[in-house]
Amino acid sequence: MPIGEAVIEIEDLSFSYGAEPVLEKISLAVQRGDFLGVIGPNGGGKTTLLKLVLGLLPAPPGCVRLFGQPLEMFKERARVGYVRQRALSLEQRFPATVEEIVSLGRVPRLSRWRPWGSADTRAVRAALRAVEIEELRERSIWELSGGQQQRAWLARVLAQEPELLLLDEPTTAVDPRAEAEFYGLLEKLNREQGLTVVLVSHDLETIARQVTKIACLNKRLLYYGVPEECSHPILEELYAGKRVLHHGHGWASSPSPSQGEGTG
Ligand SMILES: Nc1ncnc2c1ncn2[C@@H]1O[C@H](COP(=O)(O)OP(=O)(O)OP(=O)(O)O)[C@@H](O)[C@H]1O
Numbered sequence: 620m621p622i623g624e625a626v627i628e629i630e631d632l633s634f635s636y637g638a639e640p641v642l643e644k645i646s647l648a649v650q651r652g653d654f655l656g657v658i659g660p661n662g663g664g665k666t667t668l669l670k671l672v673l674g675l676l677p678a679p680p681g682c683v684r685l686f687g688q689p690l691e692m693f694k695e696r697a698r699v700g701y702v703r704q705r706a707l708s709l710e711q712r713f714p715a716t717v718e719e720i721v722s723l724g725r726v727p728r729l730s731r732w733r734p735w736g737s738a739d740t741r742a743v744r745a746a747l748r749a750v751e752i753e754e755l756r757e758r759s760i761w762e763l764s765g766g767q768q769q770r771a772w773l774a775r776v777l778a779q780e781p782e783l784l785l786l787d788e789p790t791t792a793v794d795p796r797a798e799a800e801f802y803g804l805l806e807k808l809n810r811e812q813g814l815t816v817v818l819v820s821h822d823l824e825t826i827a828r829q830v831t832k833i834a835c836l837n838k839r840l841l842y843y844g845v846p847e848e849c850s851h852p853i854l855e856e857l858y859a860g861k862r863v864l865h866h867g868h869g870w871a872s873s874p875s876p877s878q879g880e881g882t883g
């Protein structure tokens with residue numbers, strides 16, 4: 620699939636869990652090679668949007684296409700990698716080495732007719748190398764620092780060899796330096812390997828340097844375009860004076876007056 624071809628197409632997508640709509644008339648397209656940042660306040664529908672794209676929630680038929688195919692028909696799940704929000708706490712009871720965790724990323728590629736082989740071992744090694752934790756592969760995942768664990772989770776999804784990677788606030792529970800390094804890794808994968816990335820984050824400032832496009836989501840899509848043109852009034856409207864819980868970092872006001880206005 621050449622660069623510029625649509626990887627995700629969303630057209631007029633609305634969704635509600637109950638009576639209240641959570642998403643209203645969302646339309647956007649992610650091209651191959653894009654690095655899209657999705658920002659918005661708590662409850663703005665970011666996780667819901669990712670789950671709809673992944674088929675984890677039922678999208679109305681005809682509203683979502685993946686790799687040019689209607690979502691209802693799309694069967695090649697291994698092409699899409701997903702790092703869910705708060706992945707860490709849910710998996711804490713799992714005793715395993717880094718290499719074992721990363722090997723789990725191959726599961727979507729295996730079947731009864733396609734058992735583990737040398738290509739799988741190579742993919743695991745390549746993923747460990749890509750996030751620079753090869754030397755930690757024998758260690759128990761729970762002995763690692765938060766930032767190292769975060770890299771291991773990223774390696775796991777990279778071992779799957781996805782063409783599209785969706786990450787929902789992947790840097791919870793890591794310090795700002797580890798967060799910056801993690802986003803640097805994503806940028807490298809995007810720029811050097813052409814991986815298409817959709818990253819949910821708590822604010823623009825954190826991700827403005829890495830992303831090529833930004834989506835501002837609060838039930839409706841308030842802005843979709845390059846980060847440089849996402850102006851302060853848009854961010855004001857997006858957060859409407861609300862404070863945002865920076866998952867893992869406590870509370871902070873958003874947006875800050877310095878962001879937007881072409882500072883990215
Ligand atoms: N399983 C569910 N059942 C009912 N309502 C839900 C469910 N999941 C989410 N919601 C509601 O849908 C709305 C959007 O939630 P969502 O998790 O998509 O927001 P978000 O933008 O990811 O927020 P956050 O920044 O806190 O992660 C919220 O009002 C939430 O309470």
Ligand SMILES: [Mg+2]
Nearest residue numbers: 665666704787
């Ligand atoms: Mg969320």
